[in-house]
Amino acid sequence: MLALVAAILLMGLVMVASASVAMAERQTGEALYLFWRQLAYAGLGVTLATAVVALIPVRTVQLAGPSLLACGLLLLVLVLLPGVGHEVNGSVRWLPLVVFNLQVSEAAKLCVFIYLAGYLVRRHQALQTTAKGFLLPVGVLALTAALLLAEPDFGAAAVIIATGMTMLFLAGAPLGWLLACLTCGAGTAAALVVTSPYRWERLTAFLNPWADPFDSGFQLTQALIAVGRGGWFGVGLGNSVQKLFYLPEAHTDFLFSVLAEELGVAGVLAVLSLYGLLVWRIFRAGMASHAAGRRFGAYLCWGVGFWLGLQAFINMGVNLGLLPTKGLTLPLMSYGGSSLVMSLIALALVLRVDRERRLIAAATRRERAEEEAA
Incomplete structure (x- = not known):
């Protein structure tokens, strides 16, 4: 998992340097200005992630869930104040x-998922048997989504709702209740698209952009x-033409398009494989934690894995014209300090969960060996 994260992160740094060079030089006079900033964000994220893995027990994270949720919602409210x-x-x-500017939705995502993982452990029975136990986390998700839509940030709201569900x-949770909530959510999303001119314009442009x-x-x-233009093997690293002020947001939301142009189908398949393997490893860590009876760690791993995988899928789908345009970054690769730092912290929590499980399993094996020897 560490090797996969390192590979994606390093590839992202290279592509940010390539995709941002023209814009950075025009705006600042320094061609690698945005690359150096992204490298600093990566250093901050790795430092914080290392501290999480080394110093913060999973139990502490679990107990902090309600406080983290309050902090996440507070950030979403603060950003809306005039x-x-x-x-x-x-x-x-x-x-x-x-x-730097903190994108509050990135912090709110992780806070909500940590709270949900803890709630699913504390109220597991109530979630499966009572309406109140089910509606409380749904209400948290709905409130978070409503605050995000007020920004507006439709993409982040969709990711949080989908991951939470x-x-x-x-x-x-009972499947019938989930389907009812998803039906209401889909109806609400459709109404928001139809009644919002800019969202409707994005949808129609996606269906036929050449019009x-x-x-x-x-x-x-x-x-x-x-x-x-990328073809099978690309036009060569650094040789993209579209990044030269043709493609807006080439180093953020549309970094994947520049990668496809410069590295071709081979590069696209490599990135898809890296993300697929990363999500698989995260889910494997969750399954191992669940099998060991560590349910909080399992739910947290599954939440982080689904979140990062879904966001990567949406970003790539937008770049390839398969989904309507959304302001979602490609995790660990797109330029942006908030997304990069929070993604690294989330992955560090997964590593901490798996590390504790392995240490406990090793201790159990030693105890059994000593008992058998005695």
């Missing part, structure tokens, strides 16, 4: 800090041109 949140392209998603399903390639379909058509 004069507090930082607005970019019509969305208020960032809190300005001393050295998956965690409830894995914990044994208006210089306005509503511009970003997607440029992404598809980049993917098409």
